[in-house]
Amino acid sequence: MATLHPFTGKVLDETALQLGEGPTYDAATDTAWWFNILGKELHELHLASGRKSVHKLPFIASVLAKVDDDRQLIASENGLFLRQIATGELTLHTDFEPGKPANRSNDGRVHASGALWIGTMGKSAEDGAGGIYHVANGTVTTLFDNISIPNSICFSPDGAIAYYTDTRVNKLMRVAVDPSTGLPTGKPSVLVDASDDDAGIDGSVCDKNGDIWNAKWGAGRVARYNANGQLLEQYAVPGLQTTCPAFIGKAANRLLVTSAFDGTADAGLSPDTMQGATFDLGIDVNGVHDFAYRLA
Secondary structure, three states: OOEEEOOOOEEEEOOOOOOEEEEEEEOOOOEEEEEEOOOOEEEEEEOOOOOEEEEEOOOOEEEEEEOOOOEEEEEEOOEEEEEEOOOOOEEEEEOOOOOOOOEEEEEEEEOOOOOEEEEEEEOOOOOOOEEEEEEEOOEEEEEEEEEOOEEEEEEOOOOOEEEEEEOOOOEEEEEEEOOOOOOEOOOOEEEEEOOOOOOEEEEEEEOOOOOEEEEEEOOOEEEEEOOOOOEEEEEEOOOOEEEEEEEEOOOOOEEEEEEEOOOOOOOOOOOOOOOOOEEEOOOOOOOOOOOOOOOO
């Protein structure tokens, strides 16, 4: 069993979120962004100053990607929207799953090619209701269907491997992709089989070494796997429902971790400031900043 390191970090933001998710970081402005999915909120934190803003959204949203200095891309229950950073104005870019109003977006990430991988799920997490899609400049390609809870979408540093999971199945999958497009070139295979583990495979990021940092839902920890699926280390997080990590800091050498208080009552815990808070793991990492979504 890999070593479980005690939490030595800090609370970046003590706001208790029902479902904190989808963190990302913009190095140009030294700003971390993440969502309170069920609360329809986008949270913004300037790291150097600690200045915090919360932006109300008209829909459930879960993934944010930089487009340029003025715009962001938001994945939501109603499709992909371009957001003006200065004003918050939203413009529909494309509807990646039309005709499924009972679904919402969940986990997603931009590949080095500038294409987005985005996962969807039923709003009540119905079995097999969602899928995973590839979106390049508004063109949508279905990658995988019959997905219940898509998570762990991330890519190897050379852009040749994609990772993802259906948390309900709890197997971390690996698939070869074209580094120039982010489209699969082979069939998926199981990298980590955690189907007998009580902890759910939630959000992940991949560092410069090719190691995968995975948030463990229901276990209050982040696990680090190598590219062969070997569990190397684990790090405790005060929030039991750990949801997703993101590399932050100008050198991408810190790890932000979101969490949720959703479901903690069932675990016998009160939704306090540690459940649903946002954390800095307090360790040095060799991370990679997220890529921008590319518009032609």
